[in-house]
Amino acid sequence: MTVLSSKNRDDDVKNEMPSYFNLPSLDISVAFPQATPASKFPRCASDYYQFDDLLTLEEQSVRMKVKECMEKEVAPIMAEYWEKAKFPFHVIPKLGALCIAGGTIKGYGCPGLSITANAVATAEVARVDASCSTFILVHSSLAMLTIALCGSEEQKQKYLPSLAQLRTVACWALTEPDYGSDASGLKTTATRVEGGWILDGQKRWIGNSTFADLLVIFARNTTTNQINGFIVKKGAPGLTVTKIENKIGLRIVQNGDILLKKVFVPDEDRIPGVNSFQDTSKVLAVSRVMVAWQPIGISMGIYDMCHRYLKERKQFGAPLAAFQINQQKLVQMLGNIQAMILVGWRLCKLYENSKMTPGHASLGKSWITLRARETAALGRELLGGNGILTDFLVAKAFCDLEPIYTYEGTYDINTLVTGREVTGLASFKPVARRSRM
């Protein structure tokens, strides 16, 4: 028996192929003319309880400006970039012109938005594309906010203005391969040397890191054993960043593995206000509220897409929207979204009145993400086969929700944060078994 090499077999198969082998796929509008793809974004039908009534005029105008830009500039290209897992760098100046980077930070060229304006901007970005909202969130609500809340006056003046305009991009590196939920145990070290610090260690999952100009890195001070923060510049000797491939969600976001081998950081780039893990909590309080608004926006986009699709697509001689089961699913999604918006809005108000606790923020993030997952699953069903195509948004949004369910504290960890607050009992670490002997 002759066993063909795989190359010969491939050649044979190719020779047997008809002439249409390797033709590009049909444009979606030709392949499926009955319904409009998400590149032409659907009108907003998900704001059923008229959220604008709870917003100031300024917040409404931020919302409108972001919505228009996302629908016009990002919707037409997002499926293509998501498929290729590439970042659309040409969109950065357009996002910069929205003046939302830097969010709530006042001064230093930052927009000084109310937390509610920042939240609705996050939702409007996420409604069209969750990856874009993660890009801004990591840059703005994590990296920039750490510099604004914990940085020196010189660092704020030096770095924040160009970050606010998105002329430079930042990332925020806490997680390590061995320390995810248990981030406070991180092992990257910072050793004092003359004129600065030497960083050694590894980070994982860091959004924007493959191209960021500034990397905010957390490391353990080898003298005090406490967590400190540092600003590392792109291209620093000893720094390597490689892209994490094969993600099934937020594929436009460039997540990286960071290796730090004896990276020197001058004293002026140590962030003076980060002296323990607790110091990150001021930043995480704001960013967790913002993360809670991502699934709200994503769910709104899903609903808007389904609402249009069900009216356009006909089966059994009637639009899909005419079937009772489909209407029930649509209304369940709509109810979820109204409740999610109100919980998210209340979180913002608690924060603005200095009443928000870690438990409040964690409950908001975990509960909203859970409802968003349910909403996405219903939306995915409603679109039938097209519910698994990125062209119709819902499949992409469905996948994008998965990392959001996990990052910024998983659903479980956020639940345990609230659980600890309401019971007074922490249950993060397994109780050590007592020997009966």
Ligand SMILES: Cc1cc2nc3c(=O)[nH]c(=O)nc-3n(C[C@H](O)[C@H](O)[C@H](O)COP(=O)(O)OP(=O)(O)OC[C@H]3O[C@@H](n4cnc5c(N)ncnc54)[C@H](O)[C@@H]3O)c2cc1C
């Ligand atoms: C797309 C993406 C982007 C990210 N971006 C960043 C970034 O920019 N910067 C950054 O620093 N990090 C980032 N992260 C990391 C993210 O914050 C972590 O993935 C997250 O904290 C969870 O850690 P882990 O993946 O190691 O899961 P693990 O900690 O290994 O958890 C695995 C499972 O065990 C559960 N679990 C763990 N501990 C407990 C416990 N005590 N009790 C009950 N259940 C528990 C978790 O809930 C989870 O279900 C990103 C992650 C992803 C996926």
